[in-house]
Amino acid sequence: MSAANSTVLVIDDDENLRASVGRLLRSLGIDFQLFGSIPDFLKSDPPNGPTCLVLDVRLPGQSGLDLQRELARAKREVPIIFITGHGDIPMSVQAMKAGAIEFLTKPFRDQDLLDAIQVGLSRDLARRESEQDLAALRERFGSLSPREREIMVQVARGRLSKQIAHDIGIAEATVKVHRSRAMQKMSAGSLPELGRMADKLKLLSDEPPGS
Structure with a gap:
């Protein structure tokens, strides 16, 4: 039982x-x-x-x-x-x-x-x-580089690659590379899944992101 x-x-x-x-x-x-x-x-x-x-x-x-x-x-x-x-x-x-x-x-x-x-x-x-699932998620997030973490948060907020590139002053192609690596390290199969992971990790501010 x-x-x-x-x-x-x-x-x-x-x-x-x-x-x-x-x-x-x-x-x-x-x-x-x-x-x-x-x-x-x-x-x-x-x-x-x-x-x-x-x-x-x-x-x-x-x-x-x-x-x-x-x-x-x-x-x-x-x-x-x-x-x-x-x-x-x-x-x-x-x-x-x-x-x-x-x-x-x-x-x-x-x-x-x-x-x-x-x-x-x-x-x-x-x-x-x-x-246990949350601990494993935190461990995967800890394996990300600072830039990958930053881009993961921005992606989770719904920002487009070109918007993120403009905000942090790097090429859009570079943003996509970091995003791809972040998804791979987090074992996220899609951008919405990456967003749900960020939500579980409480990475998103209560304040709406700026445009």
Whole structure:
């Protein structure tokens, strides 16, 4: 049901519930880590693969909602599935507005938990793949010469080769050579694709280009 190398993290001070969820995940071949408290969780190393967090709302000391806010401040992105025996509507609304996948009230059905875990792992996998793609794009952009970068930005803004040549004081043929090299290094199959890459890299100013 989940991507390879994925891990489900469970934080709940109820030992019986932790064991029950662990048995469920083990029966399906899903890797997991069980924690009885938030401090125990924070002392652990984050898994390398897709991850989601099954988190009790009410815990000794710091609450699950507190941890959700702490993870957000630390920019540690992990999909969260809240579970609680004392949930109320305002609490669930707060959790969902802050990005939680699901808010399950104990006792919950195994399938409801598994469905939420599937969503969480899929979402984290997509995020990780997007980050990897962006890192690869940045690496390719870093291989461009300063002139190629400049021309890539101008092309992405819709400037024609003759306009770029006039703006920076070089021959139009030279602009086309730099543009071709930039496209090759960026693995862009077309000018629109090069423009989308520039947009992903946030290279374009919010201000419209001058004519």
